[in-house]
Amino acid sequence: MALPPPDPQFVLRGTGAAIHTLHFSCGSQEPAVPVLFSGSENGFIHVWNLKTHRVDTALDGHGRKSVYCLETMGGKDQLLSQGRDQRICLWDLAEGRTAVTDSVCTENVGFCRCSLLKVAQGRWLMAMAAKALEEVQVLELPSKTSVCTLKPEVGAKLGMPMCLKLWQPSCGSQPLLLAGYEDGSVVLWNLSMGKALSQLVCHQEPVMSLDFDSEKAKGISGSSEKVLSIWSLNEQQNLQVYKTHKLVNAGISDITIRPDKKILATAGWDHRIRIFGWKNLKPLAVLDYHTATVHAVSFSDHKIPSERLLAAGSKDHRISIWSIYTQT
Amino acid sequence: VCFTPGGLDCSISFVSHVLGKVCVHGRQKEILSVLVPRLTDLTKSDCIWQRICWRLVECVPDRWMEAVVLGFVQRAPGADVLSRLLGNLVVKNKKAQFVATQKMLLLQYGHTTAVLQNLLGYLALDSLRRALLIKVLKELLETWGSSSAVKHSPPEQQQYISKAILICLSHLKEPEIESCRQELLTSMMEGVKCHLDSNLPQIRRLGMIVAESISSKINTDGPVLKFQYEEDDEARELKSLLVQTPPFCVVPGPPDDENDKADAALPGELESNKKSHPAAPVKPEEESDAELDSDDDLIPYDMSEDKELKTKAPVYIRDCIEVLTGSEDVGKWEATVKALESVVRKNPAATREVSVELAKIVLHLEEKTCIEGFVELRQRAQVAILTTDPIPVAKYLTSQFYSLNYSLRQRVDILDVLVLAAQELSYPKSHGKTKHSDAQKPRIQLLPGSDSSKDWRRIVDERIKSKTRRFATGRSQVECASGPNEFNSVAGHFFFPLIQHFDRPLTTFDLLGEDHFVLGRLVHALAILMYLAVNTVAVTAMGKALLEFVWALRFHTDSYVRQGLLSCISSVLLSVPAERLLEDVTEELLEAQSWLGDVVEKDPDGDCRRLALQNLLLMENLQKKLKTGPS
Numbered sequence: 001m002a003l004p005p006p007d008p009q010f011v012l013r014g015t016g017a018a019i020h021t022l023h024f025s026c027g028s029q030e031p032a033v034p035v036l037f038s039g040s041e042n043g044f045i046h047v048w049n050l051k052t053h054r055v056d057t058a059l060d061g062h063g064r065k066s067v068y069c070l071e072t073m074g075g076k077d078q079l080l081s082q083g084r085d086q087r088i089c090l091w092d093l094a095e096g097r098t099a100v101t102d103s104v105c106t107e108n109v110g111f112c113r114c115s116l117l118k119v120a121q122g123r124w125l126m127a128m129a130a131k132a133l134e135e136v137q138v139l140e141l142p143s144k145t146s147v148c149t150l151k152p153e154v155g156a157k158l159g160m161p162m163c164l165k166l167w168q169p170s171c172g173s174q175p176l177l178l179a180g181y182e183d184g185s186v187v188l189w190n191l192s193m194g195k196a197l198s199q200l201v202c203h204q205e206p207v208m209s210l211d212f213d214s215e216k217a218k219g220i221s222g223s224s225e226k227v228l229s230i231w232s233l234n235e236q237q238n239l240q241v242y243k244t245h246k247l248v249n250a251g252i253s254d255i256t257i258r259p260d261k262k263i264l265a266t267a268g269w270d271h272r273i274r275i276f277g278w279k280n281l282k283p284l285a286v287l288d289y290h291t292a293t294v295h296a297v298s299f300s301d302h303k304i305p306s307e308r309l310l311a312a313g314s315k316d317h318r319i320s321i322w323s324i325y326t327q328t
Numbered sequence: 329v330c331f332t333p334g335g336l337d338c339s340i341s342f343v344s345h346v347l348g349k350v351c352v353h354g355r356q357k358e359i360l361s362v363l364v365p366r367l368t369d370l371t372k373s374d375c376i377w378q379r380i381c382w383r384l385v386e387c388v389p390d391r392w393m394e395a396v397v398l399g400f401v402q403r404a405p406g407a408d409v410l411s412r413l414l415g416n417l418v419v420k421n422k423k424a425q426f427v428a429t430q431k432m433l434l435l436q437y438g439h440t441t442a443v444l445q446n447l448l449g450y451l452a453l454d455s456l457r458r459a460l461l462i463k464v465l466k467e468l469l470e471t472w473g474s475s476s477a478v479k480h481s482p483p484e485q486q487q488y489i490s491k492a493i494l495i496c497l498s499h500l501k502e503p504e505i506e507s508c509r510q511e512l513l514t515s516m517m518e519g520v521k522c523h524l525d526s527n528l529p530q531i532r533r534l535g536m537i538v539a540e541s542i543s544s545k546i547n548t549d550g551p552v553l554k555f556q557y558e559e560d561d562e563a564r565e566l567k568s569l570l571v572q573t574p575p576f577c578v579v580p581g582p583p584d585d586e587n588d589k590a591d592a593a594l595p596g597e598l599e600s601n602k603k604s605h606p607a608a609p610v611k612p613e614e615e616s617d618a619e620l621d622s623d624d625d626l627i628p629y630d631m632s633e634d635k636e637l638k639t640k641a642p643v644y645i646r647d648c649i650e651v652l653t654g655s656e657d658v659g660k661w662e663a664t665v666k667a668l669e670s671v672v673r674k675n676p677a678a679t680r681e682v683s684v685e686l687a688k689i690v691l692h693l694e695e696k697t698c699i700e701g702f703v704e705l706r707q708r709a710q711v712a713i714l715t716t717d718p719i720p721v722a723k724y725l726t727s728q729f730y731s732l733n734y735s736l737r738q739r740v741d742i743l744d745v746l747v748l749a750a751q752e753l754s755y756p757k758s759h760g761k762t763k764h765s766d767a768q769k770p771r772i773q774l775l776p777g778s779d780s781s782k783d784w785r786r787i788v789d790e791r792i793k794s795k796t797r798r799f800a801t802g803r804s805q806v807e808c809a810s811g812p813n814e815f816n817s818v819a820g821h822f823f824f825p826l827i828q829h830f831d832r833p834l835t836t837f838d839l840l841g842e843d844h845f846v847l848g849r850l851v852h853a854l855a856i857l858m859y860l861a862v863n864t865v866a867v868t869a870m871g872k873a874l875l876e877f878v879w880a881l882r883f884h885t886d887s888y889v890r891q892g893l894l895s896c897i898s899s900v901l902l903s904v905p906a907e908r909l910l911e912d913v914t915e916e917l918l919e920a921q922s923w924l925g926d927v928v929e930k931d932p933d934g935d936c937r938r939l940a941l942q943n944l945l946l947m948e949n950l951q952k953k954l955k956t957g958p959s
Contacts, residue, residue, distance in 0.1 A: 002627075002628060002629055002630035002631075003627075003629050003630060004629065004630050005629040005630065005631070006629070248634055248635065248636055249636055249637045262626070263626065270637040271637070272634070277626050282626070282628065283628060283631060284626055284627075284628045284629065285628065285629040285631065286629075286631045286633070286634040288633065288634075325626055
C-alpha cells in the first residue's frame with residue numbers, strides 16, 4: 001500500500017511576486033547559516049534564512065525587471081543573477097554587503113538561463129544567449145573575455161537557444177556545452193573549435209529545460225509537450241535518444257537532477273512537482289501543493305544527506321520546501 | 329460469308345445492304361456478334377481486308393447507317409479495332425458523322441464507359457479525325473457549361489457528358505491544348521459556376537472533378553485548381569478516365585521499366601530505414617542490463633491523484649451565461665461549452681427562467697478556440713434549451729430565421745435545431761423512470777425459520793404450484809412507458825411561423841431567389857415537422873397549410889426543392905388521419921394529385937419521379953382503405 005505523498009516541510013511566503021529561479025547555498029560549515037536565493041518577477045532577489053524561514057536580505061539590482069537565473073560562484077558570498085533588463089550582475093554579499101560588483105550586458109531579450117562552470121580556482125566559464133537570436137556566447141569570468149561564439153550553420157533553423165548546460169567530461173578534456181533550442185533539438189557544442197559535435201531532435205516543441213549527468217553521460221530534457229526525453233552521449237560524442245516518458249499533463253518549466261544522481265525533479269505547468277528515479281526514470285512521487293505553474297525546482301547542496309531539501313518556486317508567489325528521499 | 333482473296337474484284341454493296349437491313353430491324357446483336365470478331369481477326373494485319381471492311385460500311389445506305397455504326401461502336405473490343413473496321417467513315421459520310429459526334433454523345437446517354445472510350449479513342453487515332461475530336465470536345469463543353477442544361481437535364485446525362493469530356497481531355501495532345509486553351513478556360517469557368525450553384529451534391533462534385541481535370545490539362549506548370557470533395561468509387565472512376573491506358577501491344581514494355589524502378593526504390597527505402605533504426609536498438613540492450621540494478625531502494629509514493637488537469641465547468645445556468653458572454657478565461661469558456669447541454673438538462677426550471685436569453689447567446693456563439701465537435705456541441709445545447717422551454721424559444725428561433733443579417737449557415741442551423749427538438753419531443757420518454765420505481769420495491773426476504781411449523785405453508789404452496797397446469801401466463805412483458813405527447817402543444821409553434829414569410833424577401837435573404845439552398849432545407853424541415861406531428865391536434869390545419877405551400881412552389885426549378893415538396897406531400901398523407909384528409913383537405917388533395925401525375929411523366933429528375941409515384945400510390949391506398957371501411 002503506497003503512502004500518500006508527503007507535505008512540504010515548510011513554505012516560504014513573502015516574495016509578493018511569481019518566483020522564477022531558486023538556488024541553494026547550504027554547503028558551508030557552521031556557524032554559517034544555510035540560505036536559499038530566490039529570484040522573482042518583480043526584480044527582487046530574496047535571501048532566505050533556512051533556519052528562521054525568513055528573508056534576511058532583499059537585493060534590488062535589475063530595475064524591477066524579472067530575475068530568471070541565479071548562480072553562486074563558490075559560496076554564498078558571490079552571487080550571479082540574470083534579469084530581463086538584459087543584464088547579468090555579479091554581487092558581493094560578504095559581511096552583509098549588497099553591492100553589485102560587476103555586470104555584463106547581454107543585449108538578449110530572451111528567457112534563456114545562463115550556465116556557469118568552474119574551470120579553475122577563481123575562473124569560470126559562462127554560457128549565455130547572445131544578441132543575435134540563434135547564437136550562444138561563452139565568456140570567461142571574472143575577466144569577461146569572450147571565449148567563443150557558437151553559431152548554428154546557415155539554414156539550420158534551430159530558433160532561439162532555450163536552455164544551456166556547460167559541463168566538463170570526467171576525463172578532464174575541454175568543456176562542452178549542451179544547448180536546447182526552440183525547434184526541439186539539443187545540440188552538443190565543442191567550445192575550443194566552436195563547432196557542433198552532434199544534434200538530436202528530442203521534441204516537437206521547444207526544449208524548455210535540460211539537465212545532464214556527466215558521469216553516466218546521460219541527460220534529460222523537458223518541453224511544452226507531454227513527453228520527457230532522455231538521451232545519452234556515446235564515445236563518439238554522438239547524442240542518441242535513450243528513452244521517452246509520457247506525462248499526464250503537458251508542459252515542463254524546469255528539470256534538475258540531484259547532486260547524488262539518484263533522483264530528479266521536474267516542475268510542471270500543471271502545478272505539480274514530479275520526482276523520478278534517475279536510473280530508470282521510475283516515477284516516484286507527484287507533489288501537488290502549488291496552485292499555479294511551478295517555474296523552478298532546485299536541490300540543496302547540504303553536506304549531510306539527511307538534511308537535503310528540494311525547493312520549488314511557483315507563480316502563486318510561494319516557495320515550497322520538501323524533504324524527500326533523504327535516507328539514501 | 330466468305331471471300332476469296334487473290335485479285336478478284338468483288339462487289340460488296342449487296343452485303344452492305346443486307347447488313348444495314350438486318351441492323352435496322354434490330355438484329356444488330358446477332359449478326360454483329362459473328363461479323364465483328366471475324367472481321368477483327370481478318371483485318372489485323374491484312375490491308376486488303378481492311379479496305380474491304382471499309383467499303384462494306386461505306387456502302388451501307390444512309391437510312392440504315394445509324395444502326396450499323398451504333399452496332400459497330402458497341403461491339404468493337406477497342407478503339408484501335410474500331411479504327412481498323414470503320415476507317416475514316418465518319419469523315420466521308422455525313423450521316424455517320426452525325427451519329428458519332430452528335431447523336432451518341434449529346435442526344436443519348438445510355439451507353440457504357442467502354443463504348444465512350446471506343447468512340448472517342450477512334451476519333452483520336454487518325455489525324456483526319458482528330459479535328460472532329462476537338463469539335464466534339466468544344467460542343468460537349470458548351471453543353472456542360474450551359475446553366476439551363478445543368479438545371480434541367482437528368483443527373484445521369486450530366487455524368488455521361490462529364491465522362492465524355494474527361495476521355496476527350498485524355499486524348500488531347502500538347503499542341504492541340506495550346507490552340508484551344510483560351511476556350512477551355514472560358515468554358516471551364518462558366519461551367520464550374522453553374523455546377524456549384526446546384527443543390528444536388530452529385531452535380532457539384534461532377535463539376536468540381538471536371539473543372540480540376542481541365543485545369544490540370546491547361547496549366548501544366550503553376551498552380552492548378554483543387555477542390556475538396558468526397559472521394560468515393562465514383563469519383564475515382566471518373567478521375568481514372570483522364571489517364572489513358574496504353575493499348576495491348578505496348579504493355580510488355582512498361583511493366584519491366586516499372587519493376588526496375590520499384591527495385592531501385594526499395595533499396596533506397598531500406599537504407600533510410602536503417603539509418604533511423606540505430607536510435608531504437610540502444611534502448612533494449614541497455615535496458616536488459618540495467619533492470620537488475622536497483623532503483624528499488626526508492627519506494628514510490630501513492631500517485632493515484634495524478635490526473636489530467638481539467639478546468640471546472642460551471643454548474644449553474646446563470647454562471648454559464650456569464651462565462652459565455654463575458655469571460656476572458658478561455659479554459660473556462662471551453663469547459664462551459666462542453667458542459668452546457670448537461671447543465672441545461674439538469675436544471676429545467678432554472679433554464680426556463682432565462683431560456684430566450686440563453687437561446688440567443690448560443691445561437692450567436694462563435695468558435696473562440698479550437699474545440700473538437702464545436703458545431704455539434706452548440707447544436708445539442710440549442711436542442712436542449714428548445715426542448716426544455718419549447719414555446720418561447722421556438723417563437724424566438726422562428727422569428728430569427730426570417731430576420732436580417734444572419735448567415736445561411738445560421739439559418740440552416742435554426743432549421744436543424746427545430747427538427748431535432750421536434751423529434752425529441754414527439755418520441756415517448758425513455759424507460760428510465762419506470763425502471764427506477766421497480767428497483768425501489770421493497771424486497772421481502774423470508775428469514776429461514778427455525779420453526780418447522782412455518783415452513784409447511786411454503787411447502788404446500790410449492791407442491792400446489794408444481795402440480796397445477798397453467799394455460800396462459802398472462803402479460804410478462806414490460807409495458808412500454810407511455811406519456812403525453814409533448815409535441816402536441818407546441819407543434820403549431822414550430823410549424824406555422826416557418827411557413828408564414830417565405831415569400832417576403834429581405835435585403836439579405838431571399839428564399840425564392842438566390843437562396844434556394846435554404847428554401848430546399850426549409851421544405852425538407854417542414855416535411856419532417858409534418859411527419860412528427862402525427863397524433864397531434866393541429867395536424868389537419870398543418871396539413872392544409874402545407875399543401876397550399878406546396879401548390880405555390882410546385883414549379884420551382886431546383887430539383888432539391890421539388891424533392892422536398894414531394895416529401896411534404898408524403899408526410900401529409902402519412903400523418904393526417906384519412907378521414908380528416910377526405911373531409912377537410914379534399915380540394916388541396918385533388919390539386920396535388922394532378923400535379924403529381926404531371927411530375928411522374930415530365931420531371932427530368934429521377935428521384936422526383938419516383939417520389940411522385942410513391943405519393944400517388946399512397947393516395948390510392950388511402951382511398952381504398954376508406955372505401956373498404958374499418959376492418
